Amino acid sequence: MHPSLPSIPYHFSSTALGISVVASVLFSYALAKMLGFGSSNKFVVDGRTVVITGGSEGMGKAAACQLAERGANVVIVARTLQKLQESMEAIRGSAVNASKQRFHYISADLTKVEECERVISEVTEWNDGTSPDIVWCCAGYCTPGLFVNTPVQTLRDQMDTIYWTAANTAHAILKRWLAPITPSNQRPSPPKHLIFTCSTLAFVPIAGYGPYAPAKAAMRSLSDTLSQEIEIYNGSRAAKQRSRATPADVKIHTIFPMGILSPGYDNEQEIKPAITKQLEAADKPQTPREVARISIEALERGEYLITTMFVGDLMKGSALGPSPRNSWIRDTLTGWLSSLVFLQVIPGLRKQAFEWGRKNGVPSSST
Incomplete structure (x- = not known):
């Protein structure tokens, strides 16, 4: 349900050396990460309570x-009781x-503010009076x-089911x-974690995702704002002198997957415009388990901003702007x-859309 970069002809001979150097440094950095140099687990979950909305299928269930x-x-948490029961097993x-x-x-409808409040209250009661971690x-x-x-x-529904379910929660x-x-109640406590699941469409929009991509862009903006406010x-x-303080630090994170193989993905393919399928033809969807694993490791x-494949890294790199960096290097x-790759990517996407219109004319609701 997410885009990938179209095929990019390599005719930047003058920049080949620079790209090679960048790629070499990136490879070295990735290798160091894989070998675990300088790393420690900053997301310990053993014995802690986790709430996952949309947890009855797909990425949520895998996570x-x-x-x-x-x-x-x-x-x-999800709407359909039967799916929840099956997933719980x-x-x-x-x-x-x-x-x-x-x-x-x-079971809850998270587009409603009161339902989100109920979920957190119910979890807190179930968790012996302690809010989830x-x-x-x-x-x-x-x-x-x-x-x-x-x-x-439908445009409004997409904003409700994507942005507002996350914002309400x-x-x-x-x-x-x-x-x-008060100070008398303050004890050392591990950080709390709030995680949003966004999309690489928040970095690079694709024609045919007009109902969906703006809601994901809003989610990314909320994440960046909260990363400062928190x-x-x-x-x-x-x-140094505090009369009151929050019980624990809070960390904000946002995941940016691309295509995820799931029942939802299959449904999208049935109604997706043909031009959209063409623009993202090179996308290789990942399994929910793979996306969850990569996300948890990150x-x-x-x-902070987490992508699940190298193409997603490039898309993020093209649109980081003022967002906090995971690593400055x-x-x-x-x-x-x-910046070099996207010299060709964006004009390529626009050209494909233009050529589609020239060949097929004004699109109907079925195309």
């Missing part, structure tokens, strides 16, 4: 299973210590289509996490490489 494998207590079966870990599911927002689905051919109500949990407490509250814990490294070099 829930893998966190259960790491010792987490897991709560999944797989998640329980993934537990590393079934006698100690706990699992729960909640990690909230991962995976809820949402994609309805591709050309903007003009898409009913306005974030608002509900942050009110809990950021409530100040430091106000984290700073309260470092004050969270363990403490990364890696992200700067990727940005340089992206």
Whole structure:
């Protein structure tokens, strides 16, 4: 349900050396990461409580299973009760210590503010009066289509199911996490983690995703804003003289997958405009388990904006702007490489769209 870069002819002989140097440094950096040099786990979940919205299928379910494998207590949230019940069996079966870990599911419509508040309250009660340690927002689905051919109500529904489910959930949990407490109640506590699941379409939009991409772009903007705002509250814990402070630091993260093989992806393919399929023809969708694994490993490294394949890295590098960097060296070099690659990519996408229109004329609602 996400784009990839089209085939790019290499005729930048004058820049070949520069690209080779950048690629070599990126490879060395990646190799060091794979060998574990200078790394420590910044996303410990053993014994902690994780809430995953959209956890009944796809990436959300895969992430829930893998966190259960790491010792987490897991709560999944979705609308359909039957899917929740079926998924819960797989998640329980993934537990590393079934006698100690706990699992729960909640049916809720997260487009409604009061439902998000209910979910967090229910989880807190289930968790012996303690709010969850990690909230991962995976809820949402994609309805591709050309903007003009898409009913306005569908445009609104996409914003509700993508942006507002995440924003509502974030608002509900942050009110809990950021409530100040008195010094007598302050104890050392591991950081809390709020994770959004976005899309590389927030970096590089593709024709045919007009209903979907703007909601993902809004989610990325919310993430960047919160990454700044949250430091106000984290700073309260470092004050020399403090009467009140938040109970724990909070970390914000956002995942940017590309295509994910799932029932939702199959549904998208049935209604996706033909031009969109052409523009993203080189996209090689990943399995939910693969995307979840790569994302969790990046969270363990403490990364903020997380992509799940090299093409996604390039797309991110082209659009980082003022977003916080995971690594100044890696992200700067990727940005340089992206600036060269995208000299051809964006004109190529526009040219393909133009040629499609010249060949087929004004698109109908079925194309």
